[in-house]
Amino acid sequence: MTAHTLAPARTAPDEGLKRRLSLWLFFVSETMMFGSLILVRFHLWGPGRVAHLDQVLGLDLTTILLLSSGTMAHAEALIGKGDRKGFVRYIAATLILGLLFLVGLGYEWAHAPFGPTQGVFGAVFFTMTGMHGAHVLGGVIFLFIVLLRGLRGRYSAESHWGAEACAMYWHFVDVVWVFYYMVLYLL
């Protein structure tokens, strides 16, 4: 009796469930990281608002990101219907909005009334926006990969996990920004 005469046993979990569960667990850990920075902000700044930030720019950044979530959701819906051309168009739009957000953030950094080393205001503002910006940058790279794969026709109505993961990640980063916008600009 030798084991290799038999087919090796493989436990094959439901791939879709496995991928989604892993991604959500990743989001849990990310939430703890982003959330701890929000607590740091309240601890070091106190509950009050930092008046010097450019409110118009903050609103613009938020609008851009929310719009990009819309285009992302539409892109995902389109590939679900098998519309590859529309999918690529909306992914490209999301990518451009993501880049626009990063440019806006760069402008904010250059024109902020305080530098990163000036007191706890600089430290908290640049760390929170920097940490979020790094995630947006990661999302833009992710979007770029999805765009290339989309152009090569790798996604179909039945099989587009890469695009779906990218969409979930993009929405997550968006939601983080909504909270960051509130605690950095509005409160």
Next chain:
Amino acid sequence: MSDNAHTETTHSAAGFVRHGAASWRDYFTFNTDHKVIGIQYFVTTFTFFLVGGLLAMLIRYELLTPPAEFSTTTYNSLFTIHGSIMIFLWVIPAMAGFGNYLVPLMIGADDMAYPRLNATSFWLIPIGGLTIIAGYFVGQSNSGWTAYPPLSLQPPVGQTLWIVGVIILGTSSLLGAINFLVTIALMRAPGLTPGRLPLFCWAMVSTSLMALFATPVLTAALIMLLLERLLGMNFFNVNEGGDPLMWQHLFWFYSHPAVYIMVLPGMGLVSEILPVFSRKPVFGYKAIAASSMAIAIIGFAVWGHHMFTSGMNPWLRIPFMLGSMVIAVPTGVKIFNWLGTIWGGKIDLKTPMLFALGFLGMFTIGGLSGVTLASVPVDIHVTDTYYVVAHLHYVLFGGSVFALYAALYMWFPKITGRMYNEAWGKIHFWLNFVGFNLTFLPMHWLGLQGMPRRVAEYAPQFQTVNQIASIGGFLLGISALPFLVNALVSWARGPKAVDNPWRSLTLEWQTTSPPPVHNFAVTPVVTHGPYDYGVGIAPTGVAAPAAAAAAPAGD
């Protein structure tokens, strides 16, 4: 039939990714087989353990006499690197090593959910470890493993490397946590319901949840510390409106759960060993599993007990004190259930059982001194004294390390396919047990008398007791030798182990020793619980016709 166990090595198109090990060289590759990764974890972390142990013996050498022998910087850096290695490079990853080796086997899976991610988790450990140790040579960090600012904002470049190293190790443990959770949630063999899950797997679930929620907070805090050191941003600097206490809150928000990350898997391992060597069903299966989850939840609400004298808001001490005392309840539930498990059993004092019983006694002492430390007035008296050192070593060494040794002996035949030498195992246990207690028991007294920890010099009246502790420390160091020799010689030339030498009922014993590359010849089907000893039924799952025939049907 164990000959064919290591024969399948697949070389991927990428060239460097391998699955399974045909020769010793495959253990030095990016290997995706969870069993190879488990062995990589054991060997790597045990090497770090030996390094950390040598540093501990240098500390005990320094403390033989009251005046300082080494420079104080050297001494501070010794205990900094000792603590960091033992926690981040030995206990936490060694437990993950058992998770890697055992979880897929125990649930009847062929591997972890994400084999490549698993290999990545492993390879981050030597990278992070060498980063921390490199710091020792280029500019010694000396702020302890807790790295409190403002001390950790001081110049030595080793501190920067320490931070980077710990971020890398945290990432490794986070990736591992996601992998374990997905594996246990989705890859169990047919019939392996949650109520039949081996208790070690339950422990890995609660540990992984803690790592998932706590590690990112430490990472954020470390990034802030790094930004403050490298770029001059202000988080912890009081002069610029920062708050050094914030570091302590964030650090202990991770590091208190981390003490459970270090001991819960050990409790899981002990829960596997006690019923096997008592030939009795585990007592209170549900209570043990549930208490792990309770510890995981309450463990997040007690971090402030590390900060009673830090100057934090005084009223916060009360909830933290009560929470810390409450956590003794689920811990006590475990202790009494283990006692219930061995009570009236047919106890076989093989080496794994000796270490498991050692764990039971030593961890209980550590748990009791923990409750006294949770009490605010006592804590204020003994903060930063050797009482704390005694407590943490009773839970971390007497608890976690005893459990790790117990498990290394228990699964040695499964992992290597050969038996260790029982007599040398017992010699190892007794040397270890005596050395351990000789080192750390007197420290309770030293602490209550007020000897401060983390100082190279001490008052002359403490010399005799310190010398006893040092002799114990050297004995403890020497006690690793019989283990090492036994493990290496038995691995190379020990008698061949049968598939199930302990007549255990859990799934990993129902396959060959060592298991074939994909673990089971056919997917096992689980029909009853993992600890049904003495109730006259067969192993939990029937792995293969041969294995089933070879396995006894309980006594």
